[in-house]
Amino acid sequence: MYRHSRLVGVMLAASMAFAFGCGQTSHSMWKDTKRYYREYLNPPAQVDFGEAGYSTPEEVRLANGFVGIDLQLRALERGLDNADRRPDRSWVEAFLRSYPWMAGAAAIDASGEVLARMPSFDIKNIDFSGVLEADPKQKMRMLRSVIVDTPLGPEIVVAVPLYAGMDFKGVIAVHFDVRALLPYSAAPADIVIAAPSGILWPGKYDITATPLHDADWAKLVAKDAFGTLSNAQGEFFWVTRYIGNIPLVFAVPVEGSFPEKPEQLAVLAKARELGTGGRVQTPAPVEPSPALGEDDPSLLVSPAPELPGSPIEESTVR
Structure with a gap:
């Protein structure tokens, strides 16, 4: 011992x-x-x-x-815990630049619809449903995680739950291959x-x-x-x-x-091919989100255009 x-x-x-x-x-x-x-x-x-x-x-x-x-x-x-209460596209872009081993990020509403993502295409077909429900053993506003199987191997998804008051609106999720x-x-x-x-x-x-x-x-x-x-x-x-x-x-x-x-x-x-390498484009302007009743721009808009992604080819890593 x-x-x-x-x-x-x-x-x-x-x-x-x-x-x-x-x-x-x-x-x-x-x-x-x-x-x-x-x-x-x-x-x-x-x-x-x-x-x-x-x-x-x-x-x-x-x-x-x-x-x-x-x-x-x-x-x-720490980066996710200190995220803006309503992260916008600029925040997501900066986040992926800070963590080049990240494979991507997405905004998912409470019903499970993917409203926006970066990169704009998803070759891994990530299932985000596992982070929509809070773990009963943790507080509802804590980070949520799940490991999902993809055609390219297991992917870890970590999500920040977003609330308007006590109403759950969705999550901002990031994902990566360990x-x-x-x-x-x-x-x-x-x-x-x-x-x-x-x-x-x-x-x-x-x-x-x-x-x-x-x-x-x-x-x-x-x-x-x-x-x-x-x-x-x-x-x-x-x-x-x-x-x-x-x-x-x-x-x-x-x-x-x-x-x-x-x-x-x-x-x-x-191994570095498994992340974006920080290769993200400058995001387009975002309109304020009436769905959240906030003045600040948000990824949780409905409907929302896809986030501009980087021209990353499908990885050869298996």
């Missing part, structure tokens, strides 16, 4: 170091630190941030694989990313030979925030972080040796 708590502590300390390097204030960093205690340490543990370096290979592997991705997800959460985040990891081949729906990224491993293959993640994350899984080949350590109400699991091997599939790493050379 000490070793596993230490691994989580190392991950936390590394995230703090990266965040301070990016200019985050000590006040906001302390708030994030307390959140990490609540999410990852049960019961809360005392972490020695003054310790120099990492002492074990698994600590280095966990920090290298996880921290860069975690920082991007944390930035996304593999588009791999360039932000210092060691993407060494880490496995999973969710209750299945494996999202197998790393370099033959996932069927690992104890992660048939894990019941919904049951595991409901009970613990981190833990280990083992089989005859060895042991993996895993830790959970949430994006909206969806748990993402990050796992690294800590003991033993597992068969590898190097061909799976070919996607790393094309």
